[in-house]
Amino acid sequence: MIRKLGLIFAAVLIATLEIRGLAQESLSTIQVKVRLVEVNATVLDHKGIFVDGLRPDNFQILENGQPQRISTFESNVDALSCAILLDTTGSMREALPSVKNAVVKLIDQLEPQDSVAIFTFDRQLTVRQDFTSDKNAAKRAVLRTRAEGSTALFDAISEASEELAKRRGKKALIVFTDGDDNSSQLTAHGAAAHAQRLGIPLYAIAEGEATQSAALGKLLNELSERTGGVAYRVKKTDEIEQVFAAIASDLRHLYLISYKPTDSREDGKWRKIDIVVNGVQNYRLRAKQGYFPD
Numbered sequence: 001m002i003r004k005l006g007l008i009f010a011a012v013l014i015a016t017l018e019i020r021g022l023a024q025e026s027l028s029t030i031q032v033k034v035r036l037v038e039v040n041a042t043v044l045d046h047k048g049i050f051v052d053g054l055r056p057d058n059f060q061i062l063e064n065g066q067p068q069r070i071s072t073f074e075s076n077v078d079a080l081s082c083a084i085l086l087d088t089t090g091s092m093r094e095a096l097p098s099v100k101n102a103v104v105k106l107i108d109q110l111e112p113q114d115s116v117a118i119f120t121f122d123r124q125l126t127v128r129q130d131f132t133s134d135k136n137a138a139k140r141a142v143l144r145t146r147a148e149g150s151t152a153l154f155d156a157i158s159e160a161s162e163e164l165a166k167r168r169g170k171k172a173l174i175v176f177t178d179g180d181d182n183s184s185q186l187t188a189h190g191a192a193a194h195a196q197r198l199g200i201p202l203y204a205i206a207e208g209e210a211t212q213s214a215a216l217g218k219l220l221n222e223l224s225e226r227t228g229g230v231a232y233r234v235k236k237t238d239e240i241e242q243v244f245a246a247i248a249s250d251l252r253h254l255y256l257i258s259y260k261p262t263d264s265r266e267d268g269k270w271r272k273i274d275i276v277v278n279g280v281q282n283y284r285l286r287a288k289q290g291y292f293p294d
Contacts, residue, residue: 035260035261035264035266035293036071036072036258036259036260037063037258037259037260037261037273037291038199038256038257038258039061039199039228039256039257039258039259039273039275039287039288040170040171040172040199040200040201040228040254040255040256040287040288041059041228041254041255041256041257041275041285041286041287042201042228042250042253042254042255042285042286042287043253043255043277043280043283043284043285044283044284044285044286045280045281045282045283045284046281046282046283046284048284050076050249050250050252050253051253051277051280051283052075052076052077052253053075053076054075054255054277054279054280055073055075056070056073056257057278058277058278058279058280059073059255059257059275059276059277059278060275060276060277060278061257061259061273061274061275061276062273062274062275062276063259063261063262063263063271063272063273064263064271064272065272065274066262066263068259068260068261068262069259069260070257070258070259071258071259071260072256072257072258073255073256073257073258074169074170074255074256075255076252076253076254076255078169078170078256079111079113079114079115079169079170080110080111080114080115080169080170080171080172080251080254081114081115081116081117081131081164081167081168081169081170081171081172082110082114082115082116082117082171082172082173082174082251083116083117083119083131083160083161083163083164083171083172083173083174084103084106084116084117084118084119084142084174084176085119085120085121085125085156085157085160085173085174085175085176086099086103086118086119086120086121086142086145086176087120087121087122087151087153087176087177087178087179088120088121088122088145088146088147088148088149089121089122089147089148089149089150089151089178089179090122090147090148090149090150091147091151091178091179091208091209092147092178092179093147094237095178095207095208095237095240096145096146096147098237098238098240098241099176099240100142100143100145101241102240102241102243102244102245103118103142103244104139104142104143105241105244105245105248106174106244106245106247106248107135107138107139107142108135108139109245109248109249109252110135110248110251111252112133113133114133115131115132115133115167116129116131116132116133116135116138117129117130117131117132117138117163117164118138118141118142118145119156119160119163120145121151121152121153121155121156121160122148122149122150122151122152122183123149123150123152123183124152124155124156125152125155125156125159125160127163128141128142128144128145129141131167150182150183151177151179151180151181151182151183152181152183152184152185153175153177153179153180153181153184153191153216154181154184154186154187154188154190154191155183155184155185155186155191156175156184157173157175157191157194157195157202157223158186158190158191158194158195160173160175161173161194161195161198161200162198164198164200165198165200169256170254170255170256171200171201172200172201172203172229172251172254173200173201173202173203173229174203174205174244174247175202175203175204175205175220176205176207177204177205177206177207177210178206178207178208178209178210179208179209179210180209180210180212180213180215180216181216188215188216188219191219191223192219192222192223193292195223195226195227196223196226196227196288196290196291196292197291197292197294198227199227199228199288199291200227201224201227201228201229201254201286201288202220202223202224202227202229202231203224203229203230203231203232203247203250204220204223204224204229204230204231204232205231205232205234205240205243205244206220206231206232206233206234207233207234207237207240211233211234211235217231217233225289226288226289226290227288228286228287228288229286230246230247230250230286232246257275261293265293266293266294267293268292268293268294269292269293270290270291270292271290271291271292271293272289272290273287273288273289273290273291275287
């Protein structure tokens with residue numbers, strides 16, 4: 001009798017575990033299929049001063065004109081993942097010391113909970129420091145960089161963006177280059193489409209020869225504007241530190257709004273995003289303008 005009860009108990013236990021396993025698998029499948037659209041946004045008032053302390057009910061988000069329900073919200077005080085992508089091609093030898101100093105100061109201005117990664121590029125992308133909250137490790141990675149090689153800017157932006165997109169929460173990509181692309185496999189159009197798809201705010205800094213290319217300037221301006229970032233042109237080496245300081249200030253005021261689109265079709269067509277900020281008069285908003293669903 002005892003043996004029979006033991007066998008019955010074992011059978012019930014196995015069945016229970018199997019049901020739980022199936023339920024867990026089913027739950028995991030549902031979670032994978034749900035698409036969440038993330039929008040990093042910065043709000044400024046009519047004087048150009050950052051507006052902090054806003055709540056989810058201050059924001060109304062529309063996709064193709066249809067209201068969307070906000071799923072998650074992170075304020076300007078929540079943690080940020082920042083990827084810094086530096087041109088280390090041969091032409092950077094003169095400007096690189098100033099760039100290093102400026103990046104080190106930017107890292108010092110990040111909050112303790114923020115993570116930073118250091119990427120460099122010449123003919124290919126190199127991870128100098130993966131995402132870390134250890135600011136000293138990130139600064140050491142910056143100071144170890146050297147200048148050599150040709151410029152594969154478009155490939156580097158694409159690859160660094162992909163790495164950054166894997167991070168949860170608020171994100172920003174900072175790119176510094178002093179030359180036009182002469183080595184990428186990816187075209188300017190391909191780089192633009194990829195950056196728009198990911199929608200991570202791009203802060204682009206062009207210096208030296210990069211400021212002489214009208215096509216490159218137009219591309220960086222468009223990418224920054226459409227993703228909610230800012231593009232800068234540096235004419236003098238001593239302006240580099242000022243630009244990085246401005247970006248560091250900007251990063252402290254990012255919001256993250258995410259939603260599950262009411263239109264779940266994966267048709268690959270452009271989805272326009274509009275954000276209305278309630279309670280702030282004559283505001284100016286920087287955020288990605290839309291996305292292509294995969």
